[in-house]
Amino acid sequence: MSIPLEKNKQLILFDGVCNLCNTSVQYVIKNDQHDVFRYAALQSAVGQKILEQFKIDRNETDSILLYSEANGITYKSTAALKIASKLGFPRNLLAILLIVPDFIRNWVYDYIAKNRYKWYGQKDECMIPTPELKSKFL
DSSP states (O other): OOOOOOTTOEEEEEOTTBHHHHHHHHHHHHHOTTOOEEEEETTSHHHHHHHHHTTOOGGGOOOOEEEETTTEEEEHHHHHHHHHHTSOTTGGGGGGGGGSOHHHHHHHHHHHHHHHHHHHOBOSSOOOOOTTTGGGBO
């Protein structure tokens, strides 16, 4: 399967029923001034195909995923920081945290991911983008 992604775009795969994830995606959309990102819920048909293509067990990942043709799939804190690096000043300064070893960053990430439903809640179904945003979702 080829991933239906425009040239020079990156795809953010996120948990579509997670309130924290949805709020984060809405924040990225609002601050993506160079229109770098496209989006797909992990639960969507596109999300499921990508998980299958990259042999990612959905039951084993509580992670945001970032896909680009150049770099393939990036996970967890590395994905979040690479996304932040594309959002302009001052958010792009978060990329400095990439110097922290990933096992430390991912420990924090995993702790938040494990508790995200308890702390932020979840929806019964995935977010439906507005007509204005529909072109950004695969």
